[in-house]
Amino acid sequence: MKKLYIYITLVLLSILTSCVEDINPDFEFEEQVFISGLLTSEEDYVSVQIQKTTPVTDTTFSAINDVQVSLFTKNVSNTASLVSDSFTIDNGNYRTSEMITPIIGNTYWIEVMLQDQTVIKSEEEILKPSIPIIDMVKNGNTVRVTFKGPIEEQNFYLIRIEVFKGDMSISDEYGVFNDRIVNEVEEKILDIGNIKTGETVRVSLHNINFTTFQFYANVLRNQGDEPGFSSLFPPINIVGNITNTITNELILGNFGIAGFSTMTMDF
Structure with missing residues (x-):
């Protein structure tokens, strides 16, 4: 798949968090639970992927299919309620049995009960409004x-940029950024290079919370040059916003809440 060149005014997408020193620890492997998911402002089914970590030498997917997942919300009056605890299960993917209609301004989180009765809970994140994409204009190959x-x-x-040639996907890339530097102007500019005539571009913009931003920044940094979003969720040593309520320790994974907007255009 071809590589895109993505820039946002004054903010390079790859500069996401403070620099850290790479360390190669020598430790004995310990199996852990890894949870990932993203609820958006769109009316849709909500999916949560749950698996076990495996040693780096093991490339198999170790799904967990025997836990209880519950999705909760809290409204602006701080009243909590259950959204759904009915999920269909397919190879570690838990999907709500019915479509969910999220409410902007509410907070959402999941709770996962393991077989040993341990409860794992994601951080309560607010559903922010979607950020409207106003226009997409091609000038040369940009x-x-x-x-x-x-x-x-x-x-x-969190931004996803997909490029198609007819029915064929030729690029699918993700990036994260914040608008701290360019926040003095309401309209933000994102430039995508290496786009040819006859190609279709789809841009999806997720307005996420800070903890989820940090998680995806770490995932993308560890992803290296591997293409595609599916590779974001191998059991790698990345923690996000999910806590073991028994030990009060953060575990691997993240369940994010995001305002969502998208635009598709042929060039």
Whole structure:
């Protein structure tokens, strides 16, 4: 798949968090639970992937199919309620039995009860409004995407850029960035290079919370040059916003909440 060149005004997408020193620890492997999922503002089914970690020499997928998953919400009056605890299970993927209609401004989280009665809970994250994509314009081999973000608060974004030639996918890339530097202007500019005539570009913008932003930043940094989003979730040593309520320790994975917008255009 071809490589895109993605820039946002004054903010390089790959510069996400403070620098850290790489360490290669010598330790004995210990099996852990890994949870991942993303609830967006779109009416849709909500999916949560749950698996066990495996040694780095083992490339098999170790699904967990015997836990109880519950999705909760809390409204602006701070009243909590159960959204759903009915999930269909397929090879570690838990999907709500019915479509969910999220409410902007509510907070959402999941609780997972393991077979040993341990309860794992994600951080309560607010569902932020979607950030509208205003336009996509091609100039030469560069597509300029304009979107409108509020200037009264700092926003954090997960962006997906897909490129198609007819029915064939030729690129599918993710990036994260924040608008701290460019937040003095309402309209933000994102430039995507290496787009040819006859190709279709789909941009999906997720308005995420800070902890989820950090998680995806770490995932993408560890991903290296591996293509595609499916490779974001091998059992690697990345923690996000999920806590073991018995030990009060963070575990591997993240369940994020995101305002969602998208635009597709042929060039």
